[in-house]
Amino acid sequence: MLRKILPHPFLTLSLIVVWQMLVNKLTLGNLALGTILGLIIPVITSPYWPNRPSLRNLPRIIEYVALVLWDICVANVQVAYIILFKSNADTHPAWVRIPLDLNTPEAITMLAGTITMTPGTISSDLSADGQSLLVHCLDAPDPDAVRDEIKARYERRLKEIFE
Amino acid sequence: MIVEILVSACLVISGIFGLVGSFGMIKLPDPMMRLHAPTKATTLGVGGALIASMLYFYFIAGQFSYHELMITLFLFLTAPITGHFIAKTHLHLSHKPGDLPSTGTDRPWASYESDAERQRIEEAQRAS
Numbered sequence: 415m416l417r418k419i420l421p422h423p424f425l426t427l428s429l430i431v432v433w434q435m436l437v438n439k440l441t442l443g444n445l446a447l448g449t450i451l452g453l454i455i456p457v458i459t460s461p462y463w464p465n466r467p468s469l470r471n472l473p474r475i476i477e478y479v480a481l482v483l484w485d486i487c488v489a490n491v492q493v494a495y496i497i498l499f500k501s502n503a504d505t506h507p508a509w510v511r512i513p514l515d516l517n518t519p520e521a522i523t524m525l526a527g528t529i530t531m532t533p534g535t536i537s538s539d540l541s542a543d544g545q546s547l548l549v550h551c552l553d554a555p556d557p558d559a560v561r562d563e564i565k566a567r568y569e570r571r572l573k574e575i576f577e
Numbered sequence: 578m579i580v581e582i583l584v585s586a587c588l589v590i591s592g593i594f595g596l597v598g599s600f601g602m603i604k605l606p607d608p609m610m611r612l613h614a615p616t617k618a619t620t621l622g623v624g625g626a627l628i629a630s631m632l633y634f635y636f637i638a639g640q641f642s643y644h645e646l647m648i649t650l651f652l653f654l655t656a657p658i659t660g661h662f663i664a665k666t667h668l669h670l671s672h673k674p675g676d677l678p679s680t681g682t683d684r685p686w687a688s689y690e691s692d693a694e695r696q697r698i699e700e701a702q703r704a705s
Contacts, residue, residue: 538664
């Protein structure tokens with residue numbers, strides 16, 4: 415019953431929040447309109463997204479978001495340093511293959527997005543069966559260390575959140 | 578006074594990172610490396626300008642403004658996807674499968690698998 419009204423509770427919540435941000439003024443009317451939109455849109459779109467990922471661990475999600483935000487700031491400084499002060503002969507770009515333990519498409523999307531946003535790495539391709547991810551590093555003297563760090567830092571946490 | 582300094586500091590930081598990101602486009606030697614400069618150095622560039630805007634509206638114009646957060650949210654959603662698109666296009670245009678590390682599985686990277694091959698494998702999976 416509850417599942418029918420709220421097929422994607424997190425989507426409902428984020429739609430309400432996004433609506434508040436769009437109008438940029440917190441009034442009762444806006445809140446009501448946002449809630450109506452947040453209730454209707456997930457129901458209408460649920461046929462296109464049948465299996466909702468189960469997100470249980472809220473503190474873990476907050477921890478993950480904070481960690482990624484911090485890493486993005488660090489990434490900016492590191493990439494700026496490489497661009498400004500390292501000669502092109504000194505930077506060692508490399509392709510790295512990351513074998514995936516994650517299975518759900520949502521979790522893999524999150525991991526790929528995180529990798530692109532964080533220090534000197536861009537996720538470029540996925541293997542056709544979704545088992546490994548191709549990552550390009552801007553400066554990686556030791557590609558294996560990059561792979562191990564991504565697996566330990568992000569993939570382990572995403573596995574706890576999504577699976 | 579302090580707020581004004583904070584706001585201008587944020588703006589200066591954002592300007593510097595935007596500039597460094599654009600400079601990276603000229604300096605780095607190949608397209609895959611160039612892709613790193615705009616996807617990263619500009620996130621903090623735009624972020625700094627947005628924080629400056631929120632500080633300004635809250636302390637100086639006296640109203641709480643938070644739709645800047647939304648720009649950040651959309652930036653975080655779109656930056657990885659554009660990066661992925663450009664990388665894939667680059668793989669199609671100027672790389673051979675032999676240049677890349679192997680996938681470690683019996684199927685190739687998704688950019689290099691032909692539609693016919695994918696259909697054949699998926700039909701075989703459905704049949705079994």
